Amino acid sequence: MLLKPFNTSLYSVVFLQSFTVFPEHFIAISAAYILIVASLIVYKNYSITIEKALGECLGLILAMTCYLISNDELLGLNILSLHNAIVNDYLGLFTKFTVCFFSSTYFFLTAESFKEQRLTAFEYLLVLLFAVLGLILLCSSNDLLTAYLAIELTSLASYILASFRKTSNYSIEAGIKYFITGAVSSAFFLLGSSILYAVSGSIHVVDLWDLFTDSCETGLGLTNQFSLLINNSNNLAFRSETQDVFFSSILNQCNSNLLEIGLTFVLFSLFIKLALAPFHFWSLDVYEGSPTSSTFFFAVLTKLSLFVFLTRLCYTAFFPLIDCWQFYSLWVGVFSVFVGSFGGLKQRKLKTLLAYSSTSHMGYSLLAFSSGHVLGIRMLLFYLIIYMIAGACTWFIILLLRVKRQKVIFKYTKELGDLVLLNKSNAGLALSLAVTMFSIAGLPPLIGFFAKMGIFLSLLQFKTYTIPLLVILCSVVSTFYYIRIVKVLYFENLLVGKLYHPLSTNKTIILSFLLLSLVLLFINPNFLFLLVFEVVIESFSVTDEL
Amino acid sequence: MPEIAPELKRILKKYPKILLELRESFDSFLIVLYFDWLDFKELSIFKSSSLFFMDTFIMVGANVLFYFFSIFLVISAAIVVFSQHPIFSLLFLVLSFLTSSFILFLLECEFLALLFVLVYVGAIAVLFLFAIMMLEFKLHNLAKTLTKYIPAGIFFGIFSFFPLFQQVSNQFRTNFHSDSFYFNKYTNWLDLIDATTDVVVYGQILYSYFVLQFLFAGLILLVVLIGVVYLTNNWNNQKVTDQAIFKQLSRTFKLNKL
Numbered sequence: 001m002l003l004k005p006f007n008t009s010l011y012s013v014v015f016l017q018s019f020t021v022f023p024e025h026f027i028a029i030s031a032a033y034i035l036i037v038a039s040l041i042v043y044k045n046y047s048i049t050i051e052k053a054l055g056e057c058l059g060l061i062l063a064m065t066c067y068l069i070s071n072d073e074l075l076g077l078n079i080l081s082l083h084n085a086i087v088n089d090y091l092g093l094f095t096k097f098t099v100c101f102f103s104s105t106y107f108f109l110t111a112e113s114f115k116e117q118r119l120t121a122f123e124y125l126l127v128l129l130f131a132v133l134g135l136i137l138l139c140s141s142n143d144l145l146t147a148y149l150a151i152e153l154t155s156l157a158s159y160i161l162a163s164f165r166k167t168s169n170y171s172i173e174a175g176i177k178y179f180i181t182g183a184v185s186s187a188f189f190l191l192g193s194s195i196l197y198a199v200s201g202s203i204h205v206v207d208l209w210d211l212f213t214d215s216c217e218t219g220l221g222l223t224n225q226f227s228l229l230i231n232n233s234n235n236l237a238f239r240s241e242t243q244d245v246f247f248s249s250i251l252n253q254c255n256s257n258l259l260e261i262g263l264t265f266v267l268f269s270l271f272i273k274l275a276l277a278p279f280h281f282w283s284l285d286v287y288e289g290s291p292t293s294s295t296f297f298f299a300v301l302t303k304l305s306l307f308v309f310l311t312r313l314c315y316t317a318f319f320p321l322i323d324c325w326q327f328y329s330l331w332v333g334v335f336s337v338f339v340g341s342f343g344g345l346k347q348r349k350l351k352t353l354l355a356y357s358s359t360s361h362m363g364y365s366l367l368a369f370s371s372g373h374v375l376g377i378r379m380l381l382f383y384l385i386i387y388m389i390a391g392a393c394t395w396f397i398i399l400l401l402r403v404k405r406q407k408v409i410f411k412y413t414k415e416l417g418d419l420v421l422l423n424k425s426n427a428g429l430a431l432s433l434a435v436t437m438f439s440i441a442g443l444p445p446l447i448g449f450f451a452k453m454g455i456f457l458s459l460l461q462f463k464t465y466t467i468p469l470l471v472i473l474c475s476v477v478s479t480f481y482y483i484r485i486v487k488v489l490y491f492e493n494l495l496v497g498k499l500y501h502p503l504s505t506n507k508t509i510i511l512s513f514l515l516l517s518l519v520l521l522f523i524n525p526n527f528l529f530l531l532v533f534e535v536v537i538e539s540f541s542v543t544d545e546l
Numbered sequence: 547m548p549e550i551a552p553e554l555k556r557i558l559k560k561y562p563k564i565l566l567e568l569r570e571s572f573d574s575f576l577i578v579l580y581f582d583w584l585d586f587k588e589l590s591i592f593k594s595s596s597l598f599f600m601d602t603f604i605m606v607g608a609n610v611l612f613y614f615f616s617i618f619l620v621i622s623a624a625i626v627v628f629s630q631h632p633i634f635s636l637l638f639l640v641l642s643f644l645t646s647s648f649i650l651f652l653l654e655c656e657f658l659a660l661l662f663v664l665v666y667v668g669a670i671a672v673l674f675l676f677a678i679m680m681l682e683f684k685l686h687n688l689a690k691t692l693t694k695y696i697p698a699g700i701f702f703g704i705f706s707f708f709p710l711f712q713q714v715s716n717q718f719r720t721n722f723h724s725d726s727f728y729f730n731k732y733t734n735w736l737d738l739i740d741a742t743t744d745v746v747v748y749g750q751i752l753y754s755y756f757v758l759q760f761l762f763a764g765l766i767l768l769v770v771l772i773g774v775v776y777l778t779n780n781w782n783n784q785k786v787t788d789q790a791i792f793k794q795l796s797r798t799f800k801l802n803k804l
Contacts, residue, residue, distance in 0.1 A: 028765060085759065123773070145759055149762045156766060156769055156770055157769050163777065195710075257716065258716070261709065
């Protein structure tokens with residue numbers, strides 16, 4: 001394997017090893033600092049007034065983390081640190097940077113809306129920061145235990161975020177549903193990883209890679225160390241013979257069925273977290289019930305790092321078991337595209353509609369992932385970045401849509417009917433929503449087209465044409481409900497629409513920036529393509545040969 | 547095997563103490579051992595040893611205990627689900643925790659076993675008991691829901707866990723290293739060099755190899771703490787009382803004056 005163990009002499013152990021997780025340290029320490037400052041000093045006097053400032057402060061912290069990651073000296077080194085628990089390769093650093101960048105954008109987008117949503121407690125922001133910390137750790141985690149802890153940190157924070165509006169029954173319901181499904185999925189993850197440990201004897205991705213791939217010649221892997229440990233005899237001929245027996249026995253003699261069962265449990269638990277189709281039922285109620293900014297977080301930010309961990313697991317550790325995970329990810333992907341496309345047809349609630357949309361998008365990404373080829377991973381990362389940009393745009397617009405009302409009653413749920421004649425009351429907002437919907441649907445003058453085309457191209461690597469055909473047909477069906485939103489915005493035969501609060505200048509600037517990125521990336525997508533291509537070449541050059 | 551056997555035999559005759567220690571390390575892998583038991587018996591060098599019968603006695607005894615506690619655990623866990631009264635199911639939950647801690651004792655994980663008793667029985671089960679006693683809810687239509695959900699539960703149980711059990715038994719029925727030198731590969735040779743107690747090992751590993759994971763477990767606890775404090779507190783209806791130690795210590799202190 002390309003990744004080499006990080007050799008450090010005694011005096012440099014403390015410093016260098018902890019610097020490989022420097023961004024995580026930075027975020028954790030600043031979160032602790034904010035907790036102390038906000039709870040002890042500031043909160044007593046200025047509880048509500050500092051909400052926006054604190055949100056922007058968190059945005060700045062994450063922007064600083066972006067800066068730290070981009071200036072990392074360890075960028076090209078491909079090292080393993082902290083006893084093989086953390087991997088610092090280009091894939092990890094790039095995805096970390098992406099997650100940090102988008103969550104920083106998230107804080108700048110939502111900083112003003114916390115007050116409007118009546119989420120006036122600094123705990124909300126703090127919990128969000130911890131969730132981002134978990135996501136970042138997951139991007140570079142290289143063993144099952146660290147990944148489990150990272151997933152738990154994110155999902156426990158998410159349960160709190162979902163149920164944060166204590167006075168609303170919907171929010172509490174969303175939190176409890178999320179908690180129960182999340183707990184079941186975590187239990188499956190632990191069961192699967194314990195089975196994997198029982199069979200293979202290790203939880204590290206690198207060790208598993210060494211164990212299951214016939215690479216006796218390369219480096220000092222686990223197997224070589226193991227055989228050295230066992231063989232105290234100096235008889236070299238004997239040693240090589242036993243080595244041969246050992247290597248051939250690993251996947252041939254050892255019954256790999258149990259291994260496949262363990263891997264399947266882990267995969268299914270990650271599928272539950274990603275809200276893929278047979279496991280997507282929690283996402284509908286959770287997205288609908290929880291506060292809009294929390295839904296923004298769940299829908300946009302949490303997906304990328306889970307896919308990075310899936311990639312590490314399947315493309316390095318369990319690449320010899322490709323038949324197993326390819327089968328499951330292929331069919332779950334097709335099924336979730338199907339469900340996401342047909343489920344949204346009759347849906348009138350906006351957030352549930354977007355939940356279905358998110359399910360179908362995760363299905364597309366999983367199909368790209370299941371291709372078992374490097375091109376698929378490139379397209380997966382490309383698709384997910386585009387998905388995050390488009391998702392940020394959509395959810396930001398939904399946050400901005402605040403209906404003017406005479407009464408004090410605050411309605412949290414939004415329906416398609418609320419968008420009627422938005423063109424008349426706020427033409428710019430209507431245009432931006434329409435453009436975003438067109439991009440998500442995958443129409444040509446926008447970047448969503450390239451993203452979907454990449455998925456289909458990577459699927460054609462199979463040389464089976466039924467699955468891409470099915471998926472393309474489902475994608476055509478799903479354009480119906482995206483375009484219906486545009487129809488509601490522009491062409492509804494009604495004379496009375498609703499009035500909305502006007503936008504502030506800052507928000508308009510950020511929104512137009514996001515929209516321009518959707519259009520301009522179509523004209524020249526080379527920037528993203530180059531980044532993504534470099535990522536994959538760096539960390540999968542070994543599996544490229546297989 | 548044949549080339550190595552005389553070599554090993556010679557070593558074992560020279561240092562008979564190794565056999566005792568071998569048995570010790572075997573005990574910690576009881577489950578694996580059970581499936582390899584037949585192979586173990588066939589190994590000729592152990593037959594010639596005088597310690598063989600003692601070993602047999604100890605290991606069979608341990609196996610019997612293991613099976614006894616496992617069956618007990620399964621039965622009490624089933625009663626937790628099927629019991630009509632919440633108090634009974636809770637008491638059987640405590641019983642199942644205790645039995646699993648016994649099993650952990652048998653597997654020589656003393657620290658984990660004590661942790662089970664302390665945390666699950668001492669804290670969580672007692673908390674449950676308090677909650678049930680305070681709520682005092684009545685479950686009239688429990689039988690109805692049981693008949694409603696049990697077929698689905700049995701269906702999923704069979705179709706998801708039957709393959710798992712089958713594969714586990716397949717995996718450990720035979721030792722696939724029986725032809726090679728790795729026949730005894732579950733012997734932990736490091737144990738023979740230096741033995742440390744359970745708690746020391748956990749401490750050593752937790753604070754050296756798993757520092758990052760330990761820190762992140764702490765962060766998870768912090769997040770949960772923040773969430774629980776926020777979700778359960780009701781700041782509006784609560785009168786915030788400041789602490790004034792001087793006043794509170796005085797003999798004429800009354801609470802409502804604060």
